[in-house]
Amino acid sequence: MPLIQNLTKLLIARIDEYLDAISEGxxxxxxxxxxxxxxxxxxxxxxxxxxxxxxxxxxxxRREIENQxxxxxxxxxxxxxxxxxxxxxxxxxxxxxxxxxQFSIEVPDIPMELTxxxxxxxxxxxxxxxxxxxxxxxxxxxxxxVKDHIHKVYFYEKETDRxxxxxxxxxxRRDMELSRKMHLRDVATHVAKISDEAENVADRLSIxxxxxxx
Amino acid sequence: xLLFFLSSGLFLGWSLGAxxxxxxxxxxVGSRMIRFRTAAIVCGIFVILGSVIGGSGTSxxxxxxxxxxxxxxxxxxxxxxxxxxxxxxxxxxxxxxxQAIVGAIIGWNLFAGKTTDATLLSKxxxxxxxxPILAGGIAAFLYVIIRFIVNRSSLHLLRQDQLTRYGLILxxxxxxxSLGANNIANVVGVFVPSSPLHDLVLPLxxxxxxxxxxxxxxxxxxxxxxxTYSRGVxxxxxxxxxxxxxxxxxxxxxxxxxVLFIFASQGLNGFLASHGLPQIPLVPISSSQAAIGxxxxxxxxxxxxxxxxxxxxxxSLGWVTTPVLASIITFFALFFMQNVFNQTVVMPQKEKxxxxxxxxxxxxxxxxxxxxGSSLSESGRVTPNPFxxxxxxxRLNEKAVHTGRFCLLNNFSVGxxx
Numbered sequence: 001m002p003l004i005q006n007l008t009k010l011l012i013a014r015i016d017e018y019l020d021a022i023s024e025g026x027x028x029x030x031x032x033x034x035x036x037x038x039x040x041x042x043x044x045x046x047x048x049x050x051x052x053x054x055x056x057x058x059x060x061x062r063r064e065i066e067n068q069x070x071x072x073x074x075x076x077x078x079x080x081x082x083x084x085x086x087x088x089x090x091x092x093x094x095x096x097x098x099x100x101x102q103f104s105i106e107v108p109d110i111p112m113e114l115t116x117x118x119x120x121x122x123x124x125x126x127x128x129x130x131x132x133x134x135x136x137x138x139x140x141x142x143x144x145x146v147k148d149h150i151h152k153v154y155f156y157e158k159e160t161d162r163x164x165x166x167x168x169x170x171x172x173r174r175d176m177e178l179s180r181k182m183h184l185r186d187v188a189t190h191v192a193k194i195s196d197e198a199e200n201v202a203d204r205l206s207i208x209x210x211x212x213x214x
Numbered sequence: 215x216l217l218f219f220l221s222s223g224l225f226l227g228w229s230l231g232a233x234x235x236x237x238x239x240x241x242x243v244g245s246r247m248i249r250f251r252t253a254a255i256v257c258g259i260f261v262i263l264g265s266v267i268g269g270s271g272t273s274x275x276x277x278x279x280x281x282x283x284x285x286x287x288x289x290x291x292x293x294x295x296x297x298x299x300x301x302x303x304x305x306x307x308x309x310x311x312x313q314a315i316v317g318a319i320i321g322w323n324l325f326a327g328k329t330t331d332a333t334l335l336s337k338x339x340x341x342x343x344x345x346p347i348l349a350g351g352i353a354a355f356l357y358v359i360i361r362f363i364v365n366r367s368s369l370h371l372l373r374q375d376q377l378t379r380y381g382l383i384l385x386x387x388x389x390x391x392s393l394g395a396n397n398i399a400n401v402v403g404v405f406v407p408s409s410p411l412h413d414l415v416l417p418l419x420x421x422x423x424x425x426x427x428x429x430x431x432x433x434x435x436x437x438x439x440x441x442t443y444s445r446g447v448x449x450x451x452x453x454x455x456x457x458x459x460x461x462x463x464x465x466x467x468x469x470x471x472x473v474l475f476i477f478a479s480q481g482l483n484g485f486l487a488s489h490g491l492p493q494i495p496l497v498p499i500s501s502s503q504a505a506i507g508x509x510x511x512x513x514x515x516x517x518x519x520x521x522x523x524x525x526x527x528x529x530s531l532g533w534v535t536t537p538v539l540a541s542i543i544t545f546f547a548l549f550f551m552q553n554v555f556n557q558t559v560v561m562p563q564k565e566k567x568x569x570x571x572x573x574x575x576x577x578x579x580x581x582x583x584x585x586x587g588s589s590l591s592e593s594g595r596v597t598p599n600p601f602x603x604x605x606x607x608x609r610l611n612e613k614a615v616h617t618g619r620f621c622l623l624n625n626f627s628v629g630x631x632x
């Protein structure tokens with residue numbers, strides 16, 4: 001029994017670290033996007049490296065948690081759900097890393113007039129991700145608060161969709177080459193994808209929450 | 215010889231351990247919250263403790279319903295109960311050992327020509343009906359309280375899991391104790407009146423009564439049943455039959471254990487009596503039906519969806535069919551046991567007789583003395599002659615049934631009655 005007690009303590013700490021990694025990854029993504037829009041390319045490259053580190057760390061922690069949960073038969077009736085939750089949260093930081101990498105490889109040429117829109121798109125998408133991390137924390141610690149956070153995830157996802165649609169409309173109404181328009185649209189879709197992923201995970205989390213309540 | 219006759223009771227104990235331990239540890243083991251080994255050890259120890267420490271209350275009730283006076287009869291009663299359980303299981307009807315054994319005792323009463331105490335019987339049947347309802351009420355109450363606490367606490371999921379494991383072991387131990395205390399009467403209760411065992415005085419332990427020795431044997435039989443055959447049942451219950459969260463499972467076991475304890479605890483009854491409150495009949499009840507009652511209680515709090523009401527109907531049918539079937543089987547089994555296998559299944563009836571004496575005799579010193587006296591004794595019992603001379607034995611209704619020379623004393627010659 002003392003073994004389980006220590007293991008429980010360790011795993012609680014690991015899950016917290018994992019959620020911290022995702023949350024910090026989101027913040028760094030947003031900063032990186034801002035650096036790109038402000039044309040601060042050195043800072044932007046640093047942010048990409050940092051997001052990469054957070055992503056690797058999250059992967060490592062997730063595998064460790066997964067192994068410990070299964071090898072010690074912890075939360076047997078919930079571990080499938082917990083692992084599903086952690087894996088899908090990982091998708092969000094993967095998406096963030098991929099988006100920044102896309103910026104770094106494709107170097108989209110964003111017109112000055114649209115930087116503000118791109119910035120608010122990134123901010124709203126990240127806010128959905130951050131609310132999801134808060135919902136996940138509540139799922140582990142304070143079940144009654146999960147709903148509040150999930151509600152905000154849905155709100156920011158809708159907000160992101162609204163900003164993305166308006167941005168795309170602006171892009172296609174501008175006097176630019178079609179290829180550039182399509183490129184910018186593609187980038188905007190990528191940035192908004194973080195909130196879409198957050199919405200998917202929030203849907204699952206709602207079900208897990210019902211299952212977790214006794 | 216005792217062990218041979220006891221074998222049917224021990225078999226009942228074994229099957230009780232194999233089946234009913236799943237009501238206590240089934241979900242915990244089936245959902246892999248507790249390892250089977252841990253569950254079997256805790257269950258075995260506490261079932262034995264419950265049987266030895268708390269088993270006498272329900273056994274006394276069965277004894278009042280019908281004191282099976284011969285070992286052969288007790289063997290047949292327990293065996294018939296086991297056969298009726300087997301038949302009910304074959305017919306896929308919910309069955310309880312408690313109901314089968316009560317029916318079997320009534321069968322013995324019918325065979326022996328004894329009247330069954332209708333008031334006691336109605337009390338027992340009422341208890342069977344009340345038991346699942348009470349378990350449901352307790353479970354619903356606990357569910358609401360625990361859900362309130364859990365939903366408002368900031369307990370981490372993993373910490374909650376850890377505490378639930380400890381809780382499942384503690385509640386399981388309580389459940390096993392209560393199961394032993396309440397259901398040991400089903401296993402060896404019918405053997406208590408005819409048991410040839412004597413009280414023992416053990417070092418450190420003190421007096422270890424004859425009935426307790428039987429309870430210990432029955433408890434060990436239950437523990438063996440748990441260790442050898444309950445794993446499959448537990449895994450089936452936990453994984454396939456009931457999908458419950460471990461916390462809900464803990465509530466079900468706690469409610470079931472509480473009900474088993476209430477209907478077995480002499481201490482609780484003593485407490486109620488000392489406070490002038492009505493006493494609770496100590497009756498062996500069905501742990502499975504208590505568990506089902508608890509599940510329904512939780513189901514109703516959750517909104518009443520997913521409850522199979524037809525199963526409840528089948529259970530109430532079992533309250534009547536099981537005892538009736540068991541009593542019929544017992545009646546015929548006793549007939550065969552007595553007439554085909556020439557076993558004593560009913561001891562000859564004992565009755566109170568009056569012993570009256572009035573006699574004159576002369577001692578060696580030629581002194582003539584007259585003695586007169588009366589005493590009470592039981593027929594069929596060898597008693598010392600209280601008057602130390604010839605005497606008449608009469609029934610209390612004054613009809614002489616036997617006149618005999620019980621004892622003549624040295625140095626005395628017997629004179630004619632005065």
